[in-house]
Each structure stands twice: as structure tokens, then as C-alpha cells.
Amino acid sequence: MSIRGSNFENQHPFASDHALVWERCIPDGLLYGVDMSFTPTLFTIGTGFMLVAGRMFEITAAENISISPGSGYARVYVAIDTGGAATENSFNQVTFGVDYAANLDSFAELTQEAININQGAAVYQAEVAVLSIDNTGATAIERQMELVSPSAGSGAFAAIAVTYPAGSTVTVTDGKITYTSSNTSGAALFIIPYAATWTVTATDGTETATETIEITAENQIVSVTLAYSFYVYNLGDECVDVSGGWVGKALGLNTEFPTGSVPKITKGPTTITATGTAAGSNTSTNGLFYAANKIDLTKVKSIEVKFKGSATAGQSTFRILSGFGTYMVDTAVAGLSPSAANTWFVGNVDTGALTGEFYLGFNVLLANRYIEMEYLKCIC
């Protein structure tokens, strides 16, 4: 048997073991503080914490690195040398250095040995900043080490592409990490660092839409479309862009009420009413009062409707229809009846299992029966 235990009972974990895990999961970067500034001849690295090759260290007093004047660029780098002194009373494994190049991309290659394997002496260098220089010295910071972000570099595990209403803000969170869209364009791509259940939420300050995504596999890419709730009718507004207008249709209910009769529609300032009609003395009529456009319910989780009717079960009923059949019941896939006659009623119908386009409407049975609607809202 030739196995060395690391984080096991009675086994000795090396610092490099710990650093190896971090190195594999977290890119080089700043953890806290480490403000950077410069004068023409001096580059200053402020106090704070850094993580390089999985090795974390604290700068306890500002580091000043001399910058020589010239033409081109100066690169400040940090070097970890695991062969340096590291005792209880002294530490000399982290230093800063500077080198120069004529162009931004012509610096010598940094030494990046595997310092977390074999517990031996090795060197790992990482760029901290690059400054432009002229004959007076440093003139600007061209680039610098960033705050560590789990979504950067080797932290990528999967991705969630989100399409959302433009003008909104999107967040993606697993409860530990939260990412926020950088703009409100209507499309965003989030790099996900690990497998988890992620909640994607869009909000414009008033409306909110949310989806839950299970990220289970590396390189998994999930597309999500978020949509806000919308009205198909609301307080006198027929929402024509969505509904196509509210209309009547002669359509029998079933074999008991087989005769179709177009209901009469009355448009009020805040409500719309459909009243049953009958040809002559026909007492077996039924009409449909509905939004002319089919509505896509794929993203709609429930429909909330406020209405009242002259009767309850089956006679003044909100119905979701997949199309038009011989009778209304042939294509009715869901529905809702008021709990009492002639009383305003707010109800929700669960539509989570419905995908595709459907007609939304009410059946109005017999002459002089009615339904009156205040709003119909699709909740996504």
C-alpha cells in the first residue's frame, strides 16, 4: 500500500494539499483590499489578501516597487518560491518583482511551476499589474489583477442563458452566490461555477418572473425565458394586442345544451358583460364569450380571473379551450366556476401542465344568463 492520507484522521495535511484544491477551483486574484497606485517612479501595492496558485497570503504593510523610466511597459508580478524560508518566525516565500517589455504582449513568459505537488521547491509567478512608462516613469496602469470571482477563468462549470423583458434586472443565485446582469438588454449569459439548484429572477421593480434551474453536469447549458404576468382583459381595457378583442360565438355546451347562440356583449367602463341569447323559445342554448386570439400558456403557471355570473357550476363558467369542437366540452381542458351566483369572485386556475396556445373564455348558458368580468390575468 502506498497511499498518503491528507485530510484524514491522524494523517498530516500539507499546506500544498489545501492550496491544490483552491488552485483547481479559484483563479489567481485579490481577495480583499490590495489597492494599487503609482507615482512615476513607484508602484504601491496596498495591504490586503491575495490568492495565487491556491496560496493565500496577507500583505500586512504596503509594498513599494520601484519603476524605471523608459519606453514601453513595466510588469509587476508576484513570485511564490516554495523553496524560500518558512518558519514559525520568518516567511520569505512571496516576493514582488518587475520586468519590462516594449509591447503589452511581449513580456517574457512567467514561471509557473506546479508548486502544490510533491511538497518540493518550485516557483510560481503571476502578473499583478502592467503600467505604461515613458522617459519620466510610469504614466498609467494598463491592466491589473482583479478581485477573485468564482465565475472567472477556471471557475466555469456550466452556463445559464436568460432571455427576459428588456429594461429589467436579472439575478441568478443558489443562496450562496448571487450574480446580477450587467445591463438590461433582455439577454444575459451567466457562467455557473458548480452544480446546484439556481434560481433565475427578473424584475422591473414592479413585476417579477422566476424560474428554478437544476445544474447537474459540467458544460451544461440551459436556456431560460422569463416573462411577466400579463392581462387579457383589465378594467375596461380589452388588451387587444394580446386578446385580439373579446367576441362572442355560437357554440353548444354539450348534448344537453347543443344549440349555439351568440351571446350579446356589453362593454362598460371597467367591466365587460356577455349575456346569453336564444333563438325564439329555444331553451337549450349556449354561447361562448372569449378572447379572439389564442393565448400561449406555455410560460403561464396560473390564470387569475375576477368575474361574476348569474349561475354557478357549468352555467357561467370560465373555460380554457384547446380549440373549437362540436360542443364546448369537447375541447375544454380546464375551468372554473364561481362559488356563488351574482357575486364577484376571484379565482385561479392552475395551468402549469398546459403548453401551447389555448382560447380563454366563458360559457353563457341560456337566454338572459350572464357573466361580467373585471379582469383576466395570466401569471407566469
Add this chain to the structure above:
Amino acid sequence: MKIYIDADYKCHVSNDGIMRAFEVPEFDGKSPAFIEGYRYIPAGETWTNPQGAKCSGVSPWRDLNLLNEFQAQYVAQINAARAAYTEGVNSI
């Protein structure tokens, strides 16, 4: 059609002894498999869906395309049985 609902408001065509019975015309002519893909929440009661909406009425909890397929097979079986019966009667 007489159906039974369990504590989760899911519909059944037979009673396990603790279900509640309701007459629901919407299920007239529907197959057992179709009916058992639905919830029925009686007037005055609500069931809260995963998004938090307090729902009532009749709505599917299984995929509607699947339920429609169940129903189509059920209707085809009934039509086949009727045709066989008619053929039998005519042959007498």
C-alpha cells in the same frame, strides 16, 4: 361523471375509502386515465400550486398531450367494441 378526490385534490375513478365524491360534468365520457390526470378543487376550497397561486376548479396536473392520447385510445377501444357488437348483432 362521479369522481373522487384525494387529499391533494387529484381525481380518481374509484374510492379508497377516505376520498370525497363529486359529480363533475366536465368528465362525462372521459376515460379513467384521463380523469386521473386532473385535479378538481371544489368551489370554496383552494389548492396552492408551486408558484403560490390558490387555485380551484378543474385543471390537469399531467401533460395534456398525454391525457389526450389516453382519451383517444379509450375512444378507439369503445368504437371497436361497438363495431364488434354491431357486427355480432347483424350476423344473428
